[in-house]
Amino acid sequence: MSRLNAADRPYDIVLFGATGFVGELTARYLAEHTPEGLRWAIAGRSEEKLRRLRERLPGGAEIGVLRADVSDPASLRELAEHARVVATTVGPYVRYGDGLVAACAEAGTDYLDLTGEPEFVDLTYVRHDARARETGARLVHACGFDSVPHDLGVYFTVRQLPEGVPLSVDGYVRVGATFSGGTFASALGQFARGRRLRAAALERRRHEPRLVGRRVVTPTGAPRFAGEVGAWALPLPTVDAQIVRRSAKALERYGPDFRYRHYAAVRHLPVAVGGVAAVGALLAAAQVPPARRWLSGRLAPGDGPSSERRARSWFSVRFVGEGGGRKVFTEVAGGDPGYDETAKMLAEAALCLALDTLPPTAGQVTTAVAMGDALTERLRAAGIDFRVATIR
Numbered sequence: 569m570s571r572l573n574a575a576d577r578p579y580d581i582v583l584f585g586a587t588g589f590v591g592e593l594t595a596r597y598l599a600e601h602t603p604e605g606l607r608w609a610i611a612g613r614s615e616e617k618l619r620r621l622r623e624r625l626p627g628g629a630e631i632g633v634l635r636a637d638v639s640d641p642a643s644l645r646e647l648a649e650h651a652r653v654v655a656t657t658v659g660p661y662v663r664y665g666d667g668l669v670a671a672c673a674e675a676g677t678d679y680l681d682l683t684g685e686p687e688f689v690d691l692t693y694v695r696h697d698a699r700a701r702e703t704g705a706r707l708v709h710a711c712g713f714d715s716v717p718h719d720l721g722v723y724f725t726v727r728q729l730p731e732g733v734p735l736s737v738d739g740y741v742r743v744g745a746t747f748s749g750g751t752f753a754s755a756l757g758q759f760a761r762g763r764r765l766r767a768a769a770l771e772r773r774r775h776e777p778r779l780v781g782r783r784v785v786t787p788t789g790a791p792r793f794a795g796e797v798g799a800w801a802l803p804l805p806t807v808d809a810q811i812v813r814r815s816a817k818a819l820e821r822y823g824p825d826f827r828y829r830h831y832a833a834v835r836h837l838p839v840a841v842g843g844v845a846a847v848g849a850l851l852a853a854a855q856v857p858p859a860r861r862w863l864s865g866r867l868a869p870g871d872g873p874s875s876e877r878r879a880r881s882w883f884s885v886r887f888v889g890e891g892g893g894r895k896v897f898t899e900v901a902g903g904d905p906g907y908d909e910t911a912k913m914l915a916e917a918a919l920c921l922a923l924d925t926l927p928p929t930a931g932q933v934t935t936a937v938a939m940g941d942a943l944t945e946r947l948r949a950a951g952i953d954f955r956v957a958t959i960r
Contacts, residue, residue: 578650579609579632580922584668585657586610587617589872590682590712593911594657599625601915601950606922611647613637638664641671648675655680655711655918662688669696669707676703678921682914684714686807690768693932694775701931706938710811711917712910716935717885717952718808718830719815720944721900723936724954726822730892734825737889739812740797740833741804743905744882782824784816789829796888796897801831815936823891833886878904886957897957909952916946 583598585591587610595610602608609632610618618635622628634650636643638658648654648671658664661683672679673696683689689709700707710716722737729735786809794801809830816822872878881904889896902909917939920926924942935943948954 577652579607579652581606581608581653581655581918582611582632582634582647582651583608583655583657583918584611584636584647587612587614587621588657590907590911590914591657592621593907594655594915595621595625597911597915598918599627599631602919603923606919608632609634609650611636638667641667644668644671645675648672648677651677653678653680653918653921655914657682657914659683659685660688661685662691666692666695673697673700673703673705673707676705678706678708680708680711680914680917680921682712682714682910683709684807686810687765687768689807689810689932690772694768694771697775697932704930706921706930707932708917708921708935708938709932710807711914711935713883713905713913714806715808715811716913716917716943716947717883717900717902717905719811719934719936720940720947721885721887721898721954722812722828723815723819723940724900724944725887725889725896725898726826728896728898728956728959729889729894731821731823733823733892735823735889735891736827737887738794738796738801738829738831739808740794740799740801740831740886740888742799742833742884742886744880779817782817782820782826784813784822784826786810786813786828786830789831794831794833797833797886799833799835801833804830804832806830811934815934818933818937872907878908881905881908883909895960897959898955899957900952900954902952912950912952913947916950917943920946 581598583591583595586595598608610621611634612618613635615633615635618633622631622633625631634647636647638644644667648668654668654672654677656665656668659682661681662685665681665683665688669679669692692707696707718739721739725737726735788803788805791800791802809828812828816826816828882902883905884899884901887898889898917935920939920943926939926942929938944954
């Protein structure tokens with residue numbers, strides 16, 4: 569692998585989409601936590617907005633400004649060639665993201681995003697994984713609440729269990745927060761693109777090497793009462809289980825036979841039933857273009873709650889892992905998942921790729937594969953809790 573003279577580039581990190589809601593939170597986090605000597609820049613369509621943002625950031629005079637537009641491939645190539653690591657908040661990614669992934673794969677530039685869109689992840693694997701492996705670029709998707717707590721949480725749980733034996737982990741997600749506009753837009757888009765999503769998954773399977781000598785499965789599971797967490801467990805059809813599966817396939821530490829199931833944990837049965845009905849209604853509405861447009865206007869990407877509302881928000885993901893005669897209960901928990909903690913996760917992942925000693929890897933990889941222990945420790949130091957509750 570070659571880093572294509574990445575050390576000689578003007579910037580260690582470039583944040584694309586910095587003037588959006590989560591983008592600005594990420595820029596502020598970087599401004600407050602970037603170590604002295606690290607060179608970084610903000611990027612987006614409007615140079616005027618970028619300069620106004622820079623004026624509001626601590627130490628803004630040291631922050632670079634780059635103009636780039638998803639509709640201008642030359643500007644994306646220039647952006648990728650100026651950075652060692654590019655982090656982007658510009659979604660929905662299936663609509664706006666491919667050009668930047670292509671530019672980073674070609675330039676040997678590490679790439680991070682916040683996508684929760686399985687179709688986009690599968691398409692970028694098919695289109696850009698091979699070239700990224702040649703140039704040494706690490707393409708890391710889902711670096712926010714989708715899917716860092718789940719991917720690293722399972723990784724953390726597995727490391728508490730014996731090696732070389734079949735393992736199973738169940739994850740139970742609880743959230744007290746407002747969904748982000750970007751997450752809502754991505755969900756609507758996925759609901760409306762079911763056929764394309766399935767086609768992208770099938771195309772990926774045609775290109776992806778088969779796992780030999782080991783087995784990894786992520787069954788959907790069925791709704792049930794989970795006594796381990798004292799809540800109703802509802803299968804959660806997000807990208808998270810797919811990300812966990814790819815980590816498990818890449819890392820032998822997950823054992824010869826690994827199973828993961830992903831659930832939303834709901835305390836009260838009426839709320840669980842109402843949640844299932846709401847998702848069904850949203851799925852139906854997403855198939856009707858006028859209804860989909862109306863829903864999209866309720867919470868547009870870039871919109872977000874007040875700092876006071878975010879301060880009251882929280883998330884908890886509890887994991888139950890078993891194998892080799894041992895049972896372990898772990899938890900990953902933090903504050904506002906859709907905005908503050910997502911910005912923190914993206915920023916720390918960028919700092920991790922730029923600064924830390926990491927396993928040699930390239931191509932499309934997960935946070936667990938690319939950054940594992942290093943990112944876990946960064947997030948713990950930043951206030952996101954990874955803990956072992958009990959071991960039996």
